[in-house]
Amino acid sequence: MYAQERQQRIVERARAEGRADVAELAADFDVTTETIRRDLTVLERQGLLRRVHGGAIPVERLGFEPGLADRDAVLTAEKERIAKAALAEVPREGSILLDAGTTTARLAEILPHDRELTVVTNAVTLVPTLAVRPQVTVLLLGGRVRGRTMAAVEDWTLRALADTLVDVAFLGTNGMSAERGLTTPDTGEAAVKRAMIRAAKRVVVLADHTKAGNDCLARFGSLSEVDSIVTDTGLDQDLADRLAAAGPKVVRA
Template sequence: MFAEERQQLIAERARTDGRVDVSALAVDFDVTTETIRRDLTALEHQGVVKKVHGGAIPLERLGFEPTVAARDTVQTDAKERIAHAALAEVPEEGAILLDSGTTTARIAEALPADRELTVVTNSVSIATLLTAKPRLTVLIVGGKVRGRTMAAVDDWALRALADTYVDVAFIGANGISVERGLTTPDTGEAAVKRAMIGASRKTVVVADHTKVGNDCLARFGTLDQVDTFITDSSLDADLVAELEAADLKVVRA
């Protein structure tokens, strides 16, 4: 078994059980405890777990959320593929909404510069990025800016979204599962994401495979509110089948 495969299984077990133990993992995978510790270190650097004495715990289940800078270095190839697949959902003209996040930021980077579009976003960094494309009309949703994600949240953002209606909303999620739907660690961001779903004719969720099966603190939507879920090709076929059985269209990039 390759290290990446073992680490994915460890991450899934941590999310399911709430904690993993170094000694037990070493026995189950028939490797040394030092190998498992290296795996946990790699997962910690990816923002998936936090190492504790004797093992590790999943960060997002505890409500911890890595910074934008930390998340931007994780699953980069997958996010690029997801972003380019998402371009098929962008209309030739009209209005779209880009949620804050590192995957949606890649959609912003990939948007054709010659297309007449209005882009609404609650991300300071995405709005700044889009100013380099002068044919786009960029509207930034106001509100309190969370330093961890550079996203505008709270009442000002919700009031603006209440008066907004776009063709397509591209929304990120920290967790997506059949049981809990769409989740994120922060209640303020959950409220904004919920309002974004209500402000769009079509909702496209973009998230890499590590988010599937994960449940975070705050739910902001159910799977039946999503038109398309775009993820990467590393998502397990059984999980794809489970999502599709819940009548969710899944695209693996």
Template sequence: MYAPERHQQILAWARQRGRVDVTSLAAELDVTAETVRRDLTALERHGLVRRVHGGAIPVERLGIEPGIADRERVLSGEKERIAKTALEELPEGGAVILDAGTTTVRLAEMLPTDRELTVVTHALPVATVLATRPGITLHLVGGTVRGRTLAAVGTWAERALQDIHADVAILGTNGLSVEHGVTTPDLAEAAVKRMLVQAARRTVVLADHTKIGRSEFARVAALSEVDTVVTDDGVDGDLVDEIEAAGPRVVRA
């Protein structure tokens, strides 16, 4: 197993278990304890875990939300496939709301050039991608910009979103579970995401398999308010069945 594969497996176990220890990881991965320590150091340097005595804890357990640069490095292939699959959810023409997130940025980069679309976003990275694109009428929602996600939040953003009605809202998320629905670590960002859902006829959530089954601090929407979830083929089949029983259609990229 190559180092990037080990890193992905260690991170998945850390998120599932809440904590990992060096001795157990060395045995499970059939590597030395020193190799595991180097792996944990690399994951900590990327902002994904916090080293503790004898092991590590995923930053989500500590209430630390990874920054956008850190999240861009994680599961890039899966996010690419999710974004490409999500193109099928776009209207032939009309209005689309694009949420903040690394996967929604990739979707913005892939938007078709053979149709005219109105795009509404509160995410600076999405706006940067689309600002000069032909065929795109871009509306950038203002507000207080969160440095961690580069998304505008607050009452300015919420008021602006009350005035629109789009064909589809495409959301990113930090967690998605049957029990708690769509969730995110920040209350202000959750409030804006709720407005995105209310401002569109359909809601599509993009979530790689590490987000499925997880719950974060602030609730955005129940699964009954979501039409489609686009994820990758690493998602557990039982979780897919549970999610679809709660309402949304699940598409695996």
């Protein structure tokens, strides 16, 4: 078994059981406890688990949401592949909505320079990337800015979205599952993401494979409301099929 496969199973067990025990994992996977500890260190750096004495706990059980810089530093190759695959969903001209997030930020960086686009976003960090492009019109949604994600949320943001209709919305998510749909830890961001779905003719979710099977506090949409999910090849094919059975096309980049 490759290390990445073992680590994915460790995360799945931690989420199912509420914690992962080093000694039990070492026995079940027939590896040393030092190997498991290295796995847990990798998973903690990816923002998936929090190390505790004797094992680890999934971050969603702690109510912990990694900051923007922490999330931006992990799974960079996967996020870049996802962004490139998502270019197929960008219209030749028209309007798109970019949700705040590290994968949507990568899409913003590689938007083609030959397309006339209006980009609506609640992500403060995307403005410097997009506003300097002469063919792009940037509409920044106002509201209270969450320091952890640099996303505008709450009433001002929702009011603007209520009067908005874009061709395609590109959304991020902290969790997605066939049972619970799309979820995120913060209720304010959940409300904004819900409004983004209503404000778009098509909805495309950009999410790396670690988000699959993860359920967070606040649900903001069902998979039946999504046209496409663009993820990476780390997503198990069986899980991809389960997600697709709920409605969206699933692309593994």
